[in-house]
Amino acid sequence: MAADDMTTPENPSKKPRKPLILGLVLAILLGGGGFYAAYSGLIPAGGHAAAPTSEDTAFADIAFLPLDPLIISLGADAGSRHLRFAAELEVDAARQAEVAHLKPRVLDVLNSYLRAIDLAELDDPGALIRLRSQMLRRVQMVTGPGRVRDLLVTEFVFN
The missing domain is CATH 3.30.479.30 (Band 7 domain)
Incomplete structure (x- = not known):
């Protein structure tokens, strides 16, 4: 009986790689899209800081x-x-x-x-x-x- 408990299955089940690859591709696409949106100015607080204007009174007082x-x-x-x-x-x-x-x-x-x-x-x-x-x-x-x-x-x- 001890020998029967120690046996390993002959065909170990392979985990599907499709969800992992799909998640990796989505992460790359979403990261690239987020970078483009921030860099191009589609997101206001993105990559480019707004230049101070004459209306900016933060330092005037x-x-x-x-x-x-x-x-x-x-x-x-x-x-x-x-x-x-x-x-x-x-x-x-x-x-x-x-x-x-x-x-x-x-x-x-x-x-x-x-x-x-x-x-x-x-x-x-x-x-x-x-x-x-x-x-x-x-x-x-x-x-x-x-x-x-x-x-x-x-x-x-x-x-």
């Missing part, structure tokens, strides 16, 4: 407010090392005067924050990203909601 450069001593454990920092604030054009009026407070909060940073944290290669987000959050707290969109660091140099 943005103004950049330069901040005075800061030179910060890095503390007693840093020896005589200093940090030179300069930045610009991206603001709504309608609120540029309001933010400019608050510039001394912005400089104060940035100076205080950068002075408190540990030297070891500044040596980290990814520190600028974290510092930038922390400084932006503090600037937004000082200026109020909706006034400052971004903080652009233009100079960040150790001596």
Whole structure:
């Protein structure tokens, strides 16, 4: 009986390849058709980006407010090392005067924050990203909601 259970069928059933080939051909045709539709512009969000026009006002209401450069001593454990920092604030054009009026407070909060940073944290290669987000959050707290969109660091140099 054990020998009867171990036998294999003489003609193993072959799986039909027709559905596999048909699926492959359909995938190629549909992929090619989708590429053509996107490339030729039949799909609006396709391969070609629309060129900005004069009616595009996405950037018309943005103004950049330069901040005075800061030179910060890095503390007693840093020896005589200093940090030179300069930045610009991206603001709504309608609120540029309001933010400019608050510039001394912005400089104060940035100076205080950068002075408190540990030297070891500044040596980290990814520190600028974290510092930038922390400084932006503090600037937004000082200026109020909706006034400052971004903080652009233009100079960040150790001596």
